Amino acid sequence: MKNALAYARVSTKEQAEKGLSIPAQLKAIREYAKSHDFCILQEYTDLGESAKTANRPGFKKMIKRCQKDKTIDAVIVHKIDRFSRNNIDFFAYKAILKKEGIRLISASENIEETPSGEFIENVLVAMAQFYSSNLAEEVLKGMKEKFRKGEWPYKAPIGYKNIRDEKGHAYIVEDKKTSYLIRQMFKLYATGQYSFASLSEEMAERGLKTKYGKHLSPERIKSTLTNPFYIGILRLWNEKRKGKHKPLVDETLFRQVQNVMKERKITQDRWQKRDFLLRGLLYCQNCKRRLTAEVHERGSYYRCPYNVNNPICKEPYIPTKHLESQIEKLYNLMEPTPRLLKILKAEIEEVQNNFKAKSSNEIQNLKRRIRENEAKMDTLVDNLATKTITPEIYKKYSQRYEKEIKEARDRLAVLEKDYSRNFDFIDKCMILASTLSKLHKIFSFQQKKKLAKALFRRIWVKNKEIKRIELNPPFDFLLRNQTRKIHKVFPNLVFEHYPIKSTQPR
Ligand SMILES: [Zn+2]
16 A cells, blocks of 8 residues: 545635535545555645645645655645646646655546646757757767768657667667558648647557657657658758668658648648737736737737726837847846856756665665565465464464565555656756757747746836846756846846745755
């Protein structure tokens, strides 16, 4: 039996809605726990106004307990949106739990399918398209060499696989398990009947999934369909080379697919123009209201929502481009320097090593416990065979020993699984932080928007200028040393860090 904590919350506004009440949430959690062999040690709840604000006293108590109590294996919620109020909360607190080796479980959803998980995956897909020279000039040199010889220096795209011959030379061959699906995907898209999203569904049904068994995201579908790798061409650092690998689709089909995409894009663009990069993040420093965005004949603007009810605020309209270019400038300035990255990496590694040392102690203890109980079991069997003990006594003790062994094995499995993945999240955020401006350049509009949302909690504006910025964790930690650099360009900009100390290593 594994140990878990339960958490439920409901805001005043939500209370009326069906199935959302605290008792209903707890009931679902208890049922889940029962059928999945969890023992709920305690139930935490937040109700009414406190559930909505950042306070959430129940939640905080629960997190505290998670950080202290080493016997906890999981936190169970009814739905993920009960656990976090936004993606960033979700990231930050999930990272905390991960650090403690605690799983976050939703009684009614699969967590890996949440937008946050998908966002990180999108980032990594985009990352594969370029390489940050900050960290490893040498590696880059080797890769360029490889590329010039017509070899792909990265992980092979889906439909292919990387292999190594006896001499250790790496190359890329067709992956027969997925290559026919990639061909199908190109053919289906060429019919013009599919969007990236519907093609993602269709291909998943046909068996094309990520290595984690999830749907290929629409962005991934797009990047696959536009990747000339499939017609035998390598494209990297704005250069093209004929690859040594075998093409999966012919050029006619590939061209057809690009044409269909162009036609569909015209329709998409029309829809996207009404969307705004910084919507929801901008606030008026003067009247504290959230800015709205709208399209005018002369262009699009962010503006303070002043109207008859709020006539006091006389802040000017801000052309969207004006603010968005300030954000681009900021991205450039916010990127940690290679030197700082090294320091950060070292800091995180230290925390990681401490964690490893701590859990390796526990792993050894668990292994010893298993060995001891197995030895006891052996003796017990011997004693039964020589009739030194009665079958009743044998039964009683063997059950106890077996239970001990099972518990130790379960805990061991959890530890070993989370071992390497524990600091993955911070690592990914670091990559993100160090490549902000590059990402912003290569991202699609929707990805740019997600990037801004991941970084900023609020952006305060006055007189058409950004005045104050609140960063989300863990970026507040990762980017904390950039303020001086930023002040050279934005002398009056105030940085406010969202205070969640626990996301900061140490
Ligand atoms: Zn205002």
